[in-house]
Amino acid sequence: MNKVLNLFKKSDIKTTLIDNAMYVILLTILVVVSILRPVFLSPNNLTNIMMNASIRIIIALGVSGALITRGTDLSAGRIVGVGAVIGGTLLQRPDYAAKFFPELGDMPVVGILLLALTVTALLGLINGLVISFLHVPPFIATLGMQSIVYGLSLIYTKSQPIGGLKTDYTYLASGRIGPVPILIIIALVMMAIMWFLLNQTKFGKYIYAIGGNEAAAEVAGVNVVWTKIRVYVLAGLFYGLAGFLLAAKSGGATANYGIGYELEAIAACTIGGVSTAGGVGTVQGIVSGVLIFEMLKTSLQFLGVTPDLQYVAIGTVIVMAVAIDIRKYLTKK
Amino acid sequence: MQHLDIILAMNHISKSFPGVKALDDVSFHVRRGTVHALMGENGAGKSTLMKCLFGIYSLDAGEILFDGKPVHFHNPKDALNAGISMIHQELQPIPYRSISENLWVGRYPSKKILGLFSIVDHKLMRTKSLELLKKVHLKVNPNTALKELSVSQIQSIEIAKAISYESKVIIMDEPTSSLTLQEVEQLFEIINNLRNLGVSIIYISHKMEEILRISDEVTIMRDGKYIGTWQSKELTMDKIIKNMVGRELTNLYPPKTNVPGDVSLQVKDFTSTNHRSFRNVSFDVRKGEILGIGGLVGAQRTELVEGIFGLRAVEKGEISLHGRKLNIKSPRDAIAKGIALVTEDRRGNGIFGVLSVRDNVAVASLSDFVDYHFKLNNRKLNKLAEDNIKKLRIKTPNTKTRISSLSGGNQQKVIISRWLAVEPDVFILDEPTRGIDVGAKYEIYSIMIDLAKQGKTIIMISSEMPELLGVSDRIMVMCEGRLSGILDKEEANQEKIMELATKYM
Ligand SMILES: Nc1ncnc2c1ncn2[C@@H]1O[C@H](COP(=O)(O)OP(=O)(O)OP(=O)(O)O)[C@@H](O)[C@H]1O
Ligand SMILES: [Mg+2]
Numbered sequence: 001m002n003k004v005l006n007l008f009k010k011s012d013i014k015t016t017l018i019d020n021a022m023y024v025i026l027l028t029i030l031v032v033v034s035i036l037r038p039v040f041l042s043p044n045n046l047t048n049i050m051m052n053a054s055i056r057i058i059i060a061l062g063v064s065g066a067l068i069t070r071g072t073d074l075s076a077g078r079i080v081g082v083g084a085v086i087g088g089t090l091l092q093r094p095d096y097a098a099k100f101f102p103e104l105g106d107m108p109v110v111g112i113l114l115l116a117l118t119v120t121a122l123l124g125l126i127n128g129l130v131i132s133f134l135h136v137p138p139f140i141a142t143l144g145m146q147s148i149v150y151g152l153s154l155i156y157t158k159s160q161p162i163g164g165l166k167t168d169y170t171y172l173a174s175g176r177i178g179p180v181p182i183l184i185i186i187a188l189v190m191m192a193i194m195w196f197l198l199n200q201t202k203f204g205k206y207i208y209a210i211g212g213n214e215a216a217a218e219v220a221g222v223n224v225v226w227t228k229i230r231v232y233v234l235a236g237l238f239y240g241l242a243g244f245l246l247a248a249k250s251g252g253a254t255a256n257y258g259i260g261y262e263l264e265a266i267a268a269c270t271i272g273g274v275s276t277a278g279g280v281g282t283v284q285g286i287v288s289g290v291l292i293f294e295m296l297k298t299s300l301q302f303l304g305v306t307p308d309l310q311y312v313a314i315g316t317v318i319v320m321a322v323a324i325d326i327r328k329y330l331t332k333k
Numbered sequence: 334m335q336h337l338d339i340i341l342a343m344n345h346i347s348k349s350f351p352g353v354k355a356l357d358d359v360s361f362h363v364r365r366g367t368v369h370a371l372m373g374e375n376g377a378g379k380s381t382l383m384k385c386l387f388g389i390y391s392l393d394a395g396e397i398l399f400d401g402k403p404v405h406f407h408n409p410k411d412a413l414n415a416g417i418s419m420i421h422q423e424l425q426p427i428p429y430r431s432i433s434e435n436l437w438v439g440r441y442p443s444k445k446i447l448g449l450f451s452i453v454d455h456k457l458m459r460t461k462s463l464e465l466l467k468k469v470h471l472k473v474n475p476n477t478a479l480k481e482l483s484v485s486q487i488q489s490i491e492i493a494k495a496i497s498y499e500s501k502v503i504i505m506d507e508p509t510s511s512l513t514l515q516e517v518e519q520l521f522e523i524i525n526n527l528r529n530l531g532v533s534i535i536y537i538s539h540k541m542e543e544i545l546r547i548s549d550e551v552t553i554m555r556d557g558k559y560i561g562t563w564q565s566k567e568l569t570m571d572k573i574i575k576n577m578v579g580r581e582l583t584n585l586y587p588p589k590t591n592v593p594g595d596v597s598l599q600v601k602d603f604t605s606t607n608h609r610s611f612r613n614v615s616f617d618v619r620k621g622e623i624l625g626i627g628g629l630v631g632a633q634r635t636e637l638v639e640g641i642f643g644l645r646a647v648e649k650g651e652i653s654l655h656g657r658k659l660n661i662k663s664p665r666d667a668i669a670k671g672i673a674l675v676t677e678d679r680r681g682n683g684i685f686g687v688l689s690v691r692d693n694v695a696v697a698s699l700s701d702f703v704d705y706h707f708k709l710n711n712r713k714l715n716k717l718a719e720d721n722i723k724k725l726r727i728k729t730p731n732t733k734t735r736i737s738s739l740s741g742g743n744q745q746k747v748i749i750s751r752w753l754a755v756e757p758d759v760f761i762l763d764e765p766t767r768g769i770d771v772g773a774k775y776e777i778y779s780i781m782i783d784l785a786k787q788g789k790t791i792i793m794i795s796s797e798m799p800e801l802l803g804v805s806d807r808i809m810v811m812c813e814g815r816l817s818g819i820l821d822k823e824e825a826n827q828e829k830i831m832e833l834a835t836k837y838m
Contacts, residue, residue: 196708201707201708201709202699202700202703202707202709205695205696205699206699208687208688208692209685209688211687212685212686212687212688213682213684213686215681216681216682216683216684217696218644218663218682219642219644219676219682220697220751221664221665221667222665223665275687277687278687
């Protein structure tokens with residue numbers, strides 16, 4: 001009898017571990033690195049990680065809508081770049097010597113933010129239209145957009161790096177409200193918005209429905225075309241904001257900002273349990289996916305792993321993490 | 334020493350899923366060369382028992398003896414190799430590949446080239462496929478992609494595949510749920526041949542007439558428990574129902590208390606853009622009326638109602654509701670105008686497998702649950718789901734359960750709930766009781782009659798004669814895309830329906 005009970009318990013612990021694999025992995029990384037390098041736990045370092053993660057979280061949230069509807073968005077990173085170069089070129093210090101637009105006066109930060117968001121939402125809209133009306137598979141549609149946007153950014157910036165951003169703008173990244181960096185607050189707000197949209201609105205339910213079974217969604221009266229378009233427009237807005245903040249954080253911008261971010265975002269979403277088969281994904285999952293990714297990168301630096309080896313380690317962890325996490329979705333026998 | 338003629342013995346099997354005890358100490362014995370029917374209400378555990386046998390689920394407790402020896406199948410491949418094959422309730426074809434490839438996937442006939450590399454022997458595969466197709470009376474080219482076939486043809490392919498394994502036991506989980514009468518006859522002939530060859534068939538179905546005709550023995554389950562095994566000879570329909578439901582069910586159909594009123598829905602000269610589909614179909618349906626649509630597979634009944642619902646392109650024709658002309662371009666338009674459709678293909682365009690029961694119920698009526706123009710009222714949504722679970726007696730641990738873990742019949746009830754929530758004026762149901770047990774059928778008929786009593790218009794496509802005759806006020810029959818006649822309840826009978834169903838053939 002006792003033996004039976006024991007067995008039962010063991011398998012219970014195992015399922016609990018597997019069901020929460022992401023959090024277990026996150027915790028393990030934290031514990032191991034803090035033991036080896038106690039500085040890792042310094043408030044300074046943790047804040048730093050969180051600030052890096054903030055921008056990544058916003059991008060991952062943007063791409064998640066596309067993933068849940070069984071789409072994808074390879075143009076994410078380059079659209080982040082667009083947000084960055086718009087912010088960078090239009091919000092330089094008035095007295096900066098190498099101004100991109102020498103004639104330009106002092107522009108308001110909020111105004112330029114809105115401009116950047118309009119442009120990136122428009123790019124998202126084009127993605128959505130091409131995918132919904134021309135029926136181009138999202139992979140190809142957004143791959144095309146990736147290339148187009150990058151080209152346009154290079155043309156716009158004349159391939160020059162942009163610096164000398166004004167302090168109102170960089171304050172977005174360096175400033176704090178009380179002890180909390182503004183960047184983190186913005187990320188929290190975006191998480192809340194996305195959570196609300198996904199869980200508390202028709203739009204969110206339709207996103208899951210389309211990902212779960214597009215034909216059934218059509219029959220149930222879901223406006224599939226319109227919903228998908230909105231998903232990509234929303235994504236554009238998120239990328240635009242992320243790019244705008246990225247430039248503020250680094251005090252400058254080039255057209256190369258954001259390159260490759262889409263793949264990290266997609267990987268982070270998948271690590272966080274967003275199913276590539278569609279219909280599944282939560283904000284909590286996505287955020288922990290990004291955090292794992294960022295923790296890992298920083299940990300490796302802390303442990304003194306060479307950059308070359310870091311690539312190997314990150315790749316391994318992505319695959320392993322998803323392999324472990326996917327257990328809970330495999331039919332339980 | 335067990336009886337020598339027992340090929341399969343499942344003893345004291347138990348199996349739980351989170352929140353449900355699907356099997357509770359079930360024993361099940363099958364004799365060599367017999368057809369053994371397995372019966373029970375939706376969610377009784379029939380499919381689960383078979384999946385345990387087939388190596389899809391592991392047992393929590395119990396043992397399986399096959400041919401006298403204990404066996405442990407870890408996956409379907411083990412079971413197939415041992416001599417057990419299964420035709421699943423939910424078919425799983427590979428739509429874009431050919432019939433041949435679907436038949437032989439996982440065990441392609443191969444040949445050696447240069448005495449070294451093993452490659453697929455397409456010629457042999459074709460010959461063997463043709464042989465098999467002949468056995469199931471299918472006259473199609475084995476190179477046809479599966480997506481070109483009808484559901485019933487795919488069903489036959491599955492049967493052919495099961496035969497090809499030369500198994501000693503073949504499990505058929507509701508094999509006739511989408512077959513025509515003629516196809517059922519062919520299946521029975523195949524089953525008889527197999528039985529004569531000493532093969533045992535485990536036959537799951539909700540159709541009493543079939544069970545009484547084809548089976549030698551019947552085992553009945555209820556709520557995951559074993560109730561008993563009988564010789565089919567000693568059984569009657571009433572006795573089966575009593576053991577399945579656990580109480581007397583005196584009537585198969587509720588009393589028809591609805592009274593048809595004025596004409597509500599008018600369809601005029603409805604013609605598909607596809608010239609092989611429906612054409613020049615005109616009919617009226619009244620408020621408070623249940624119009625049955627009969628016909629053989631291929632009569633284009635599904636296509637017609639999908640056309641009305643905006644799912645298929647229409648070349649010409651008019652629909653009006655309460656005298657007003659409707660312009661329906663998409664299901665969204667149809668729903669907005671008060672038309673609902675429970676589609677035939679539950680898995681294809683009915684359920685959202687990864688979503689919860691609640692979200693599956695609510696998806697078509699979300700607009701009614703929005704506060705301040707954008708926020709969903711989750712409390713009301715939960716209540717909607719809970720009310721429907723109670724009203725339709727849906728067996729599910731809770732509203733958050735994924736619909737894919739419900740039994741087939743319970744999934745169907747969830748879909749019906751979805752459309753009830755829309756409160757349509759015109760409720761179209763395409764084979765609404767497919768795969769549904771007697772008790773639940775009665776409930777669905779009651780719902781239909783109730784809606785009719787409230788003045789709604791009901792259209793029901795059904796391939797089951799008794800059902801058509803039992804619930805409809807009028808029966809419209811189609812043949813090869815054309816309307817071949819409309820019968821009043823009083824004059825309708827099986828012969829007249831069959832006659833109309835073959836009128837233009
Ligand atoms: N994978 C699963 N996960 C959780 N619960 C399950 C799973 N499969 C089956 N169940 C539950 O087990 C019970 C038995 O289901 P099963 O599919 O065996 O019923 P059934 O007798 O085949 O019914 P039907 O006639 O509707 O096909 C049901 O309550 C069902 O919800
Ligand atoms: Mg079943």
